[in-house]
Amino acid sequence: MATVLTEARLFERTSLPLTVRDQMAWSPSGPVTAEAVKVVFGVSGWARVDAPNAQVTLDSGTVLVIPAGAECAGFPHGHARTVTFYLQQDYLAAELRWLPRTHPMVHLLDRSVHGATGPEQLRLPGGAMQHLGPHLARVAQLDATGHEEFAMLSTAAQVAEIVGRFAGVTRPPSEGAVRESVLPRREVAAAVALLRRQPDHAWTIDELADQVSLSSSQLTRVFRHQTGLSPSAYLRQVRVDRMAELLVSGSFGVAEAAHAAGWKNPVVASRAFKRRYGTRACLLY
Numbered sequence: 418m419a420t421v422l423t424e425a426r427l428f429e430r431t432s433l434p435l436t437v438r439d440q441m442a443w444s445p446s447g448p449v450t451a452e453a454v455k456v457v458f459g460v461s462g463w464a465r466v467d468a469p470n471a472q473v474t475l476d477s478g479t480v481l482v483i484p485a486g487a488e489c490a491g492f493p494h495g496h497a498r499t500v501t502f503y504l505q506q507d508y509l510a511a512e513l514r515w516l517p518r519t520h521p522m523v524h525l526l527d528r529s530v531h532g533a534t535g536p537e538q539l540r541l542p543g544g545a546m547q548h549l550g551p552h553l554a555r556v557a558q559l560d561a562t563g564h565e566e567f568a569m570l571s572t573a574a575q576v577a578e579i580v581g582r583f584a585g586v587t588r589p590p591s592e593g594a595v596r597e598s599v600l601p602r603r604e605v606a607a608a609v610a611l612l613r614r615q616p617d618h619a620w621t622i623d624e625l626a627d628q629v630s631l632s633s634s635q636l637t638r639v640f641r642h643q644t645g646l647s648p649s650a651y652l653r654q655v656r657v658d659r660m661a662e663l664l665v666s667g668s669f670g671v672a673e674a675a676h677a678a679g680w681k682n683p684v685v686a687s688r689a690f691k692r693r694y695g696t697r698a699c700l701l702y
Contacts, residue, residue: 419448419488427453427503430563434508435573439557441498443610446491453503454529455483456522458553458576460546461613463600464497466490468535474598475499478541480580482525484533495606496613500553502573506530521584522577540598543645545583547658547693552576554662601643604629608640612652616659617679622648656680657693 427436436453442464457466459479466473466481467490475481475497483489485506491497510530516523525537541549556572559565600606607629612620625648626636640648659678663669669677675686691697 419450422449422451422453422503424452424505427451428505431560431566433566433569434505435560435569436503437500437557437560437569437573438503439498439500439554441496442491442493443496444493448488448490450486450488451483451503452485452506454485454506454509454526455481456502456504456526457481457483458500458502458546458549460498460500460550460553462497462609463494463598463606464499465492465494465600466536467492471535473536473538474600476598477546478543479598480522480525480539480541481536482522482529482533482538483536484529487535489536494600495603495610498613500557520577520581522580539580539584541580541583545579548583549576549579550658551661551665552579555665558666602639604631604636605640605643608636608648609644609651612648612655616652616655620648620652653689654693656686657689660686660690661694 428434430436457475457480459475459477459481461477464475466475468483468487473479473481475491504526509526513523513527513530518524518527521539525533525539528537552572552575556569556576559569559572601609608625611625611628622633622637626633629636631639637647640646640651644651646654656678660671660674660680663674663677664671671687672683675683678686680686680689687697
């Protein structure tokens with residue numbers, strides 16, 4: 418039997434027609450339905466999402482729009498981190514009249530309230546989540562506090578603007594799928610999950626390889642082939658992106674964010690941050 422997320426449960430803490438949840442999944446969810454339209458952003462990792470008439474793969478940069486009442490179950494491949502927007506359907510239907518259909522996400526939202534029965538997806542190009550991730554983390558954090566509703570709406574609007582920038586707001590919605598998503602080898606997914614679960618650990622390639630039952634050379638080769646990065650470069654990226662999420666929250670200084678993200682040396686962290694984001698950490702947000 419499916420778990421039902423009712424409107425009363427989803428919106429009990431807010432006067433807004435929007436609730437946001439940041440979730441990390443390591444095991445299957447079981448079937449779930451929601452009395453709200455869901456916009457699911459894949460932040461990291463991979464998962465298979467099953468619906469009665471569809472099966473889709475979720476990875477970093479995938480956006481799923483799921484109509485209210487549609488039943489879905491998630492099956493993480495290693496791990497899957499998502500940020501999900503729950504939108505009251507009546508409110509969404511009224512607001513869509515004022516939004517441009519040339520925006521791919523608006524097109525999918527319109528379909529969700531006018532006939533779609535299952536999940537539909539938009540796949541953003543590589544690198545999109547680098548820019549989206551901090552804003553998604555911030556809007557989820559604002560929702561958790563329940564006291565900054567205008568800031569929450571403003572940040573949600575920034576998320577939509579970034580999606581439009583990467584998807585192309587003047588591109589026909591049918592061209593939104595700009596890449597295919599492929600599940601990596603289980604050993605690679607397991608290694609990624611370990612790095613994300615323990616970014617502050619002093620990982621060596623030998624230790625990581627031993628954890629996933631591959632040789633060091635095998636892991637390095639297949640990891641680079643399937644993620645585009647070496648394990649050490651991937652770990653640096655995880656730490657830098659976590660720094661960005663912490664900084665955008667406004668509760669951390671640079672040194673504090675670096676330490677919380679797993680860096681031992683804040684100077685090294687700041688240099689890595691500037692290489693990835695093109696600006697000093699203290700100036701980004």
